[in-house]
Amino acid sequence: MEVLYFAWVRERIGLPRETVETGAETVRQLIDELRSREARYEAAFADLSALRVALDQELSDFDATLSGVREVAFFPPMTGG
Amino acid sequence: MEVLYFAWVRERIGLPRETVETGAETVRQLIDELRSREARYEAAFADLSALRVALDQELSDFDATLSGVREVAFFPPMTGG
């Protein structure tokens, strides 16, 4: 599964994307897996209320299933315009 | 006193402006004087709800006084933009 990071999530984790082998069934399970890896992931995912997630380039939520999903992206609330 | 007409008021009366000698104290009195002149004025002023008036280039109303006023204009509701 491709996992992408943007803005300060990317900066905290230190890379823009990575391929993750996971058995996680939901976004929340994937986050728990990542947090348990290293302090920089823990720092990036410490406050979920400050994060948004997109599954295959559609905004989604942390309880969504990862079944069939190829691309997960984590980022802060958007500030376009 | 200069009296100006615009849009269909101008077309019905047949001229864009004229100088009027009048002792009318209010707009309504001036209108009554004009209506009594000729059928074309009567036609132009038949329905006051379809008319607007400006005194010295400021929108006003039919009961306003003409004291000190130099220019009176009659026209239909505006359709700019």
Add this chain to the structure above:
Amino acid sequence: MRISVQREPFDLGAEADSFARGATDMGAVVTFTGVVRDAPGGGLRAMEIEHYPGMTEKAIRTIAEEAQARWSLGDVLVIHRYGSLVPGERIMMVATAAPHRKDAFEAAEYLMDYLKSRAPFWKKEIGAGEAGWVAAKDEDEAALDRW
């Protein structure tokens, strides 16, 4: 503030660009452009716009000053043509600059609502066989109630 009541066409691109160029500390620039629409069926030959020279400029200035007093605005631009226009021609434009988008949008809508019903312009539609003055719409008068 620039107000122009003119017979000649205006260059929307050049006006929009130079207006926005002056607004370096403004985050938001809104323009509105009014275009002569053809009548349904394509029967409109021309739109003749009459105005009240002298009062027109004063009325527009008053409307623009009220917008500047009401919102946090930078510059304001109003251009309005008179004379004979054909379908597709641009009748008028307004532009507003503001630090924030809400102010720029609201001020532009305010300008348009008031220009429509309080600036002394009258439109006459010239068709194939007939001509008629455009009637004011109740909804245009009602639009003023929200301000």
Add this chain to the structure above:
Amino acid sequence: MRISVQREPFDLGAEADSFARGATDMGAVVTFTGVVRDAPGGGLRAMEIEHYPGMTEKAIRTIAEEAQARWSLGDVLVIHRYGSLVPGERIMMVATAAPHRKDAFEAAEYLMDYLKSRAPFWKKEIGAGEAGWVAAKDEDEAALDRW
């Protein structure tokens, strides 16, 4: 509908003019342009805009299609830059054409409100000594409630 997510500057005047030129049976054309504002005190060196290639274009298209479903609209244009911009540079623009001004204004505001909070762009302000990501504002999220 034209959507462009690009690093290069855009020509507001040319875009506004060509957009309006295509709208001959539309009476109303609205444009919004976003400009990089300097920080209070003049400390902003650059605004870096990051986006999510692929998702950005899709998200903007969805927002524009929702606007077209909701209002009686003609064409819609959205241009949004990414990369490094300096104060005074134009970040983005939207343009809407509609038969009537209310639709053109509302659709442009809707596009802006949704682009602000639902299109995957992030802004970072680079100052003299420090840099920081622009935080999303509660008021921008709240702005969606009116639609």
